[in-house]
Amino acid sequence: MQAKRRTLLQAGMAAGTVALAVSAGLLTPRAVMAAWPKQAFEARKLPLAMEALLGSDQPVNSPEVKVKAPDIAENGAVVSVTVTTTLPDVESISVFVPVNAFPLAASYELSDVTDGFVTGRIKMAKTSDVIAVVKAGGKLYSAKKGVKVTLGGCGG
């Protein structure tokens, strides 16, 4: 009897916590439905990360995708990367650094009113290409840019 009462109480508390989190805006229904792609972010190899995030590791090189990044980055902890694309129906723009422990740095999901343009700052362990993959109309397109890193930004 005592044990049963305990379980009930715990169940009630757990449900309460979730409700609280939702009302506080911590768990939006959207976030619950489309979860953070854990598998892709935890992949340690570029093809695995790309496959887990986008469903394929074979994007097509496209002149309609452009990666703007410095030729030489003195500090690998802060490398400014801009991806622009003139492709229509862009769904997402993802940025990969193949030499990082976790190659997937960031992925941006665009709406129908958002331009094919995103700037962000990423970390780079050492000299490498920065690869941008654009998903447009269900297909994958990519471009890359070499960045020479003089001081790595992922170590300790």
Next chain:
Amino acid sequence: MKNKMKIRAWMDKGKTTVKAIIFHPMETGMRKDKKTGKKIPAHFITEVNCEHNGKTVLRCLWGPGVSKNPFISFRFSGAKAGDTLKISWVDNKGNSGSKEAKISA
């Protein structure tokens, strides 16, 4: 931790340009504390949602490879001066923050 954020949004040739910085340590989980030699636990933003009038215009999925105090810039159409842009984020420890900004002319 202070949940600080800076947002600037303005109209330019009929489109809205947004620039924002979220102040966050973005720990990778691989750095070591120099004094204790222990690894500093991973602590990074996983998701950022940028909304205009309740509609998401950009959703960012981030890993630990994004720099400390992340900066983001993007552009979208359909807004006018005076509209509100809302940016909210969640990190891997369940912390969150959000801020609203008026789009200037």
